[in-house]
Amino acid sequence: MVKLFFVRSAHIIHRMENGIANLLGAFSLAVMDRIEQGAREVVGRGGETPAALIVIGYGQGMTNDKLRRILGLSHSGTVRLVDRLVSDRLVERRAGKDGREVALHLTASGAASRNELLASRISAVTSLLDVLSSAERKQLATLIRELLARQDTSEMDRFTICRMCDDRVCTNCPLPTSKGQHAR
Amino acid sequence: MVKLFFVRSAHIIHRMENGIANLLGAFSLAVMDRIEQGAREVVGRGGETPAALIVIGYGQGMTNDKLRRILGLSHSGTVRLVDRLVSDRLVERRAGKDGREVALHLTASGAASRNELLASRISAVTSLLDVLSSAERKQLATLIRELLARQDTSEMDRFTICRMCDDRVCTNCPLPTSKGQHAR
DNA sequence: ATAAATATGTGCGTAGCGCACATATATGGT
DNA sequence: ACCATATATGTGCGCTACGCACATATTTAT
Numbered sequence: 001m002v003k004l005f006f007v008r009s010a011h012i013i014h015r016m017e018n019g020i021a022n023l024l025g026a027f028s029l030a031v032m033d034r035i036e037q038g039a040r041e042v043v044g045r046g047g048e049t050p051a052a053l054i055v056i057g058y059g060q061g062m063t064n065d066k067l068r069r070i071l072g073l074s075h076s077g078t079v080r081l082v083d084r085l086v087s088d089r090l091v092e093r094r095a096g097k098d099g100r101e102v103a104l105h106l107t108a109s110g111a112a113s114r115n116e117l118l119a120s121r122i123s124a125v126t127s128l129l130d131v132l133s134s135a136e137r138k139q140l141a142t143l144i145r146e147l148l149a150r151q152d153t154s155e156m157d158r159f160t161i162c163r164m165c166d167d168r169v170c171t172n173c174p175l176p177t178s179k180g181q182h183a184r
Numbered sequence: 185m186v187k188l189f190f191v192r193s194a195h196i197i198h199r200m201e202n203g204i205a206n207l208l209g210a211f212s213l214a215v216m217d218r219i220e221q222g223a224r225e226v227v228g229r230g231g232e233t234p235a236a237l238i239v240i241g242y243g244q245g246m247t248n249d250k251l252r253r254i255l256g257l258s259h260s261g262t263v264r265l266v267d268r269l270v271s272d273r274l275v276e277r278r279a280g281k282d283g284r285e286v287a288l289h290l291t292a293s294g295a296a297s298r299n300e301l302l303a304s305r306i307s308a309v310t311s312l313l314d315v316l317s318s319a320e321r322k323q324l325a326t327l328i329r330e331l332l333a334r335q336d337t338s339e340m341d342r343f344t345i346c347r348m349c350d351d352r353v354c355t356n357c358p359l360p361t362s363k364g365q366h367a368r
Numbered sequence: 369a370t371a372a373a374t375a376t377g378t379g380c381g382t383a384g385c386g387c388a389c390a391t392a393t394a395t396g397g398t
Numbered sequence: 399a400c401c402a403t404a405t406a407t408g409t410g411c412g413c414t415a416c417g418c419a420c421a422t423a424t425t426t427a428t
Binding site: 247248249259260263267280282283284285286 | 406
């Protein structure tokens with residue numbers, strides 16, 4: 001009898017814990033739906049193309065291969081993605097220091113599109129967020145910040161997670177930068 | 185001098201508020217990356233196909249057209265999506281009550297894939313979530329729940345947000361069900 | 369100097385999707 | 399009952415985004 005009660009109780013707890021995961025999954029889906037819709041409206045392209053534009057704009061001499069790893073695409077997929085950005089006149093291929101590398105640079109209109117992209121993303125999330133009070137938002141920010149800070153991430157993981165981040169507003173990123181391993 | 189200070193201060197506040205949005209955007213991206221990767225491994229397909237399998241499995245005589253609106257796809261895109269599910273033997277087209285409609289039903293293997301899909305999704309989110317303490321998770325759940333509860337959503341919006349939700353664990357969905365308007 | 373590693377580009381195919389059009393069934397007005 | 403309109407599905411066709419296998423150029427290591 002006690003045992004039966006325990007088992008049933010464990011099920012309920014299990015359901016509650018998973019309920020949190022389910023809730024967060026639904027919310028994340030809603031957030032990304034809005035971000036992706038806005039991004040498509042701004043640059044007229046989907047998939048990883050908007051993220052690529054943002055990543056290239058960080059501007060530390062991005063190469064095709066670094067980009068590939070950050071976006072999690074195949075090599076050829078990345079080459080074709082850059083082809084699209086180039087044909088849209090948003091990106092230029094220049095000579096890299098290493099004779100093999102290609103240095104990716106935003107054109108003026110690429111930089112403009114990137115800014116629109118970042119603004120659209122912030123606005124999409126904000127529109128969901130502003131039903132909360134300022135205090136609630138602060139609470140939420142603290143929790144998400146902790147959640148991210150405690151993740152076990154490689155350097156490349158961090159770039160991947162931050163591939164759409166707005167470097168104009170992201171002061172002190174919570175992702176651990178010194179923790180462990182290098183992802184090369 | 186005072187004015188200058190005020191302006192600068194407003195900028196800083198602006199940056200902080202947007203910092204929350206940026207953080208949440210990055211986190212949502214990380215969550216969806218993991219969910220989508222798992223989904224692709226389970227069903228071998230991407231895009232809205234996994235969501236379609238889950239939605240069809242809710243089982244209230246789903247039709248092609250309802251599915252289309254929930255997934256936010258074009259009509260033909262939805263027909264082809266169902267074609268893929270049928271050719272994968274995960275879904276069957278049966279006669280609907282209305283002679284025009286097609287009633288979509290999961291096959292046994294479709295139902296099994298759907299369960300794997302849901303489990304994979306919960307596990308993906310949980311693996312990110314379990315760096316938080318139980319108290320922190322509860323706090324986070326409360327905030328997300330409030331955030332969702334206060335959104336102004338049409339009925340169709342709700343189905344869309346919940347298109348990957350695990351009906352086995354999602355007791356009392358926070359999304360407002362009686363609020364306003366009908367999306368038809 | 370030659371082998372291996374690194375970085376890029378290309379041919380080719382496929383998945384996922386939209387537009388425009390065609391078809392079948394239902395509904396409403398006269 | 400009849401016909402226009404609305405609703406639901408299916409199809410031809412094209413395009414975007416992507417991966418695999420292969421080719422090429424440059425650098426690094428032995």
